[in-house]
Amino acid sequence: MPGLVALDLPWDERFCSALTRIWDDGDAACPLDPRLPPRAARELLSVLRPTHVVGPDGSKVTLEGGAPAEEGDALVVATSGSSASPKGVVLTHAAVAASAGATSERLGVDPAGDRWLACIPLSHVGGLGVITRALVTGTPLVVHRNFDAGAVEASATGPDPVTLVSLVPAALRRVDASLFRVVLLGGAAPPERPGPNVVTTFGMTETCGGVAYDGLPLDGVEIAIAGASDDRAFNGAEAGEILLRGPMLLRGYRDGKDPRLESGWLPTGDAGRIDRHGRLRVYGRIAETINTGGEKVWPGAVEPLIAAVPGVAEVAVAGRPDPDWGQRVVAFVVAGDPTEPPSIEAIREAVSSQLAPWAAPREVVFVRSLPRTPSGKVSRRLLG
Secondary structure: OOOEEEEOOOOOHHHHHHHHHHHHOOOEEEEOOOOOOHHHHHHHHHHHOOOEEEOOOOOEEEOOOOOOOOOOEEEEEEOOOOOOOOOEEEEEHHHHHHHHHHHHHHHOOOOOOOOEEEOOOOOOHHHHHHHHHHHHHOOOEEEOOOOOHHHHHHHHHOOOOOOEEEEOHHHHOOOOHHHOOEEEEOOOOOOOOOOOOEEEEEEEHHHOEEEEEOOEEOOOOEEEEEOOOOOOEOOOOOOEEEEEEOOOOOOEEOOOOOOOOOOOOEEEEEEEEEOOOOOEEEEEEHHHOEEEOOEEEOHHHHHHHHHOOOOEEEEEEEEEEEOOOEEEEEEEEEEOOOOOOOOHHHHHHHHHOOOOHHHOOOEEEEOOOOOEOOOOOEOHHHOO
8 A cells, every 4th residue: 555655854855856756656745844843743743644754864764653545645734723733634646636737727827937936834735735736737846945035036036037936924024926927825814905916815734725716716616605513505695614615625634534524515614705796705713703792703804904904014803701791802913113003993993894893802902923823824822
């Protein structure tokens, strides 16, 4: 049976070469994150259960307790959720190829003229997807070991410039996006006005990354809105759980579980709706919904309104226990100028003028920075 080979390598050309060799040998690969402390690395290995590991020196070592892959498996990728323990997502070659093909078709990628830049972590699907997309389609690729704003911009302006890049919002804020033909943006809530060449994506590890670009599904992808407890489709104007179906979905998890319903739909755990233009609007994780006085507040609907307030650099919204309301809406704000932060009144007005009054924050906490996961998502459980 095929093995599962862990890649404990720097994020550079050696990573890509090793991945190609693993696939040529008929095995599957799972990328490791070299930034993890030893305890977290051991926990991840216990979830992924690789049969072998390729170390920094290029040697391949057999591991005890590993479990083989199945025929057709290409990757096992750890989820990067903001609260739960990681899961090992099994992605097949067919799913990886479907994702690469649909993305390239939507973006009009031309291997003869385009070049991909990989500069975000390859241990997560957002960065790894750049690698697999380039390998599957034969598009030239440049790999950076880590994100460096100056190096990213230099890659776009050199003699053989890259034209396509995938970023998270924190990285986007540090570079001139106009230097690229297309910037794919994912991993966290996008800014209010990301730019004309920035394509916002929605997807997850279980879908090989983004499957909706600027709210519209890629070819072959179906999107439905359902109740959080069943697979019954709701009216498109009503908020509910986002369901996805398509050829780029996972085969299952490494522990043998399959999160898909019998009908093939994948419940995402994200809340959203389909607007009158047919675009998907994502509100955020259902588990992060704030219940204040019996009324539901979606952080993803509130945050863009606060982000547009002058003086707000970054914002995250979460719930805190409240003796009267059950939970109260709290905005954690990074001020552009800490000496002149925006007023609480301005923040509340920005929300209450667009949404129901109970969505306006009852409390505003000014912080130096927002806690984030390695993939750039805000870790709401670490908000004070």
